Amino acid sequence: MRKQIMVSIAPLVSTFTHKFVRNASTTSSFFPSQFDSYFEHNPRDKIYTYNRDIETLMKSGSVDHALQLFDEMPMRDIITYNIVLSGLKRNGLSKEALYVYNQMVSQGFIESSSTFSTVLGVFSQEGLYQEGFQVHNRVVVLGLSLNVYVGSALIDLYMNMGLVDLALRLFNDLPERNLATWNQLLKGFGEFGMSQKLQLYYRMKREGVAPNPLTFCYLLRSFGNESVVDQGRELHSYTIKVGWAESDVFVSNALVDFYSACGSITDAEKSFEVIPTNDVISWNSLVSLYASNEIASDALRIFSMMQVSGKKPSIRSFVGLLNLSSRNVNIIIGKQIHCFVLKLGFDHGSCYVCSALIDMYGKCGEIESSVSIYESVPRKTIEVCNSLMTSFAHCGIVEDVIELFGLMVDEDIGFDEVSLSTTVNTLSRSTYAGLTSCKLLHLCAVKSGFAHDLAVSCSLIESYSRFGDVKSSRQIFNQLSSPNVICFTSIISAYSRNKMGTECYKLLEVMINKGLKPDKVTFSCVLTACNHSGMVHEGKMVFESMKTVHGVDPESQHVACMVDLLGHKGLLEEAERLLKQTQFNNDSAIWSSLLRHCRAHHNETVGKRIAETVIKLEPENASSWLQVSNFYSEIRDFETAKQIKDVALARRMQRDMFTPLRFK
Ligand SMILES: *[C@@H]1O[C@H](CO)[C@@H](O)[C@H](O)[C@H]1NC(C)=O
Numbered sequence: 001m002r003k004q005i006m007v008s009i010a011p012l013v014s015t016f017t018h019k020f021v022r023n024a025s026t027t028s029s030f031f032p033s034q035f036d037s038y039f040e041h042n043p044r045d046k047i048y049t050y051n052r053d054i055e056t057l058m059k060s061g062s063v064d065h066a067l068q069l070f071d072e073m074p075m076r077d078i079i080t081y082n083i084v085l086s087g088l089k090r091n092g093l094s095k096e097a098l099y100v101y102n103q104m105v106s107q108g109f110i111e112s113s114s115t116f117s118t119v120l121g122v123f124s125q126e127g128l129y130q131e132g133f134q135v136h137n138r139v140v141v142l143g144l145s146l147n148v149y150v151g152s153a154l155i156d157l158y159m160n161m162g163l164v165d166l167a168l169r170l171f172n173d174l175p176e177r178n179l180a181t182w183n184q185l186l187k188g189f190g191e192f193g194m195s196q197k198l199q200l201y202y203r204m205k206r207e208g209v210a211p212n213p214l215t216f217c218y219l220l221r222s223f224g225n226e227s228v229v230d231q232g233r234e235l236h237s238y239t240i241k242v243g244w245a246e247s248d249v250f251v252s253n254a255l256v257d258f259y260s261a262c263g264s265i266t267d268a269e270k271s272f273e274v275i276p277t278n279d280v281i282s283w284n285s286l287v288s289l290y291a292s293n294e295i296a297s298d299a300l301r302i303f304s305m306m307q308v309s310g311k312k313p314s315i316r317s318f319v320g321l322l323n324l325s326s327r328n329v330n331i332i333i334g335k336q337i338h339c340f341v342l343k344l345g346f347d348h349g350s351c352y353v354c355s356a357l358i359d360m361y362g363k364c365g366e367i368e369s370s371v372s373i374y375e376s377v378p379r380k381t382i383e384v385c386n387s388l389m390t391s392f393a394h395c396g397i398v399e400d401v402i403e404l405f406g407l408m409v410d411e412d413i414g415f416d417e418v419s420l421s422t423t424v425n426t427l428s429r430s431t432y433a434g435l436t437s438c439k440l441l442h443l444c445a446v447k448s449g450f451a452h453d454l455a456v457s458c459s460l461i462e463s464y465s466r467f468g469d470v471k472s473s474r475q476i477f478n479q480l481s482s483p484n485v486i487c488f489t490s491i492i493s494a495y496s497r498n499k500m501g502t503e504c505y506k507l508l509e510v511m512i513n514k515g516l517k518p519d520k521v522t523f524s525c526v527l528t529a530c531n532h533s534g535m536v537h538e539g540k541m542v543f544e545s546m547k548t549v550h551g552v553d554p555e556s557q558h559v560a561c562m563v564d565l566l567g568h569k570g571l572l573e574e575a576e577r578l579l580k581q582t583q584f585n586n587d588s589a590i591w592s593s594l595l596r597h598c599r600a601h602h603n604e605t606v607g608k609r610i611a612e613t614v615i616k617l618e619p620e621n622a623s624s625w626l627q628v629s630n631f632y633s634e635i636r637d638f639e640t641a642k643q644i645k646d647v648a649l650a651r652r653m654q655r656d657m658f659t660p661l662r663f664k
Pocket residue numbers: 189190191225226227
């Protein structure tokens with residue numbers, strides 16, 4: 001057993017032995033030698049005194065001096081080792097601690113419970129799980145597995161390893177569980193869900209262990225993570241009852257974090273207000289909360305309070321504020337935040353901050369700034385590249401989007417679904433790209449495993465159809481296992497773009513039967529297709545169901561489609577009636593479109609009414625008069641046509657007189 005441990009620890013130790021030994025030997029002699037004569041009388045006392053001195057030195061952080069005394073000791077006991085081990089652990093010298101442990105075991109010392117809890121703690125911190133397992137074996141052999149301290153250390157180790165079941169089993173086997181053990185289990189973040197933690201908490205109370213403030217911090221943290229406001233509120237009332245909500249800095253900050261994570265602004269503010277400024281730890285939670293809720297003024301207020309108190313904003317705060325300025329296209333706030341970023345040196349450290357900066361400048365249309373930030377980033381990650389790419393796309397710099405994608409592939413940066421869908425989406429706007437580029441990116445998507453991503457699929461459906469290859473669009477759509485509204489709209493739009501009304505109508509039915517809710521874009525695609533394909537019956541059904549069945553208010557393009565569809569078929573009065581019933585009865589463009597249909601059908605009765613409306617809606621517009629004049633010519637009322645044309649010419653002259661001269 002002992003041999004096994006030594007073998008496994010030795011290679012790990014060898015890497016630092018050299019440095020460690022040298023460090024120890026270069027320290028100047030610390031202890032006056034006149035004490036030596038005294039110690040010789042009583043070796044036990046001597047060890048005791050050494051131990052006490054080493055402990056004092058370790059506690060004050062004088063590790064080198066402590067180690068020198070340790071080296072000088074002619075005799076050591078297990079307490080010496082325990083003091084040195086926990087001192088090294090406390091001072092963050094894990095590797096040195098393992099070296100000393102190794103030495104101790106090889107010299108035949110038997111570990112005590114305190115040795116194990118220290119050493120297991122080091123393994124846990126350093127992620128040395130294999131070694132941890134071996135030490136667990138030794139714990140069992142030495143009969144210490146039921147010791148509460150050793151048990152805690154083992155639980156901690158297994159929690160860190162993600163072996164939650166094992167940790168729970170050890171926990172249940174412990175004959176006694178103290179508050180620390182309970183807290184250790186509750187501290188585990190992500191390992192246990194909220195309901196499991198709540199059960200643990202109730203069990204703890206049943207077993208008569210009173211929670212302390214830390215217990216609540218741990219619980220609140222995972223409740224916040226899962227946004228369970230009600231349960232958190234109950235804990236909050238309890239902390240108020242016992243007085244910790246205000247008296248304990250950690251609990252009061254945990255409450256702010258909790259309510260912020262749940263998006264409860266008023267509660268977060270209330271919890272924040274009672275904390276004295278010097279005790280605030282939760283600044284960043286509040287900044288992010290305000291930023292994500294578009295409350296720029298409060299986000300900036302807390303942000304500057306933070307500066308005044310000398311607290312460093314977190315990356316999350318910066319990203320939150322930059323996202324806010326990006327969404328609101330507010331370059332002024334964006335630039336202010338950029339200044340802070342530069343001042344605090346976050347610009348080189350965090351790809352999140354850089355991505356957010358690139359994105360912010362891109363959305364605000366300052367693409368040169370985006371590019372220069374991108375260039376200053378030493379290591380280009382996919383996120384950083386994507387931010388630049390979406391900025392290019394936003395600013396309509398299409399060819400650079402495609403080029404950046406090529407660069408990401410060539411330089412082995414890699415790409416993800418965002419890069420793919422953004423690039424595919426811009427293809428049709430590019431001068432150089434064609435169906436071949438679309439097929440190439442499709443292949444890329446298949447090979448990289450992103451073919452089933454919905455955003456990628458939708459962009460491919462769209463892109464293929466723009467290049468006229470609706471068949472490929474349909475194939476991609478058919479491969480989707482559970483297409484959502486956006487996917488359906490993409491394929492309907494693909495058919496609509498290629499004037500295939502029947503397919504659009506059928507897909508709309510399929511979609512509705514699947515319980516999906518078409519939106520105004522879906523309806524616009526279907527109605528456009530019905531108009532193009534002259535599908536009067538279907539068009540009317542779709543238009544009528546829009547508002548009554550699906551609760552989507554028709555917009556002007558929906559009405560325009562219907563008026564064209566009906567007007568084209570000569571259903572002029574019906575088109576007129578429909579238009580009058582909508583709120584777009586004052587839209588001169590739709591009326592004049594209807595007038596064109598009347599002219600095409602030589603329909604005098606309806607046409608005259610509509611001509612009147614067109615003039616009434618835009619009496620100042622010469623082209624309205626001209627159009628009406630043309631209509632009268634068409635129905636062979638040349639007299640009226642001429643009169644109206646004269647008015648039109650007069651109006652045009654009038655307009656030209658009042659507008660400044662333009663040179664050709
Ligand atoms: C909660 O935390 C875990 C682990 O950190 C994480 O995987 C999970 O997404 C979080 N849940 C929420 C809702 O944030």
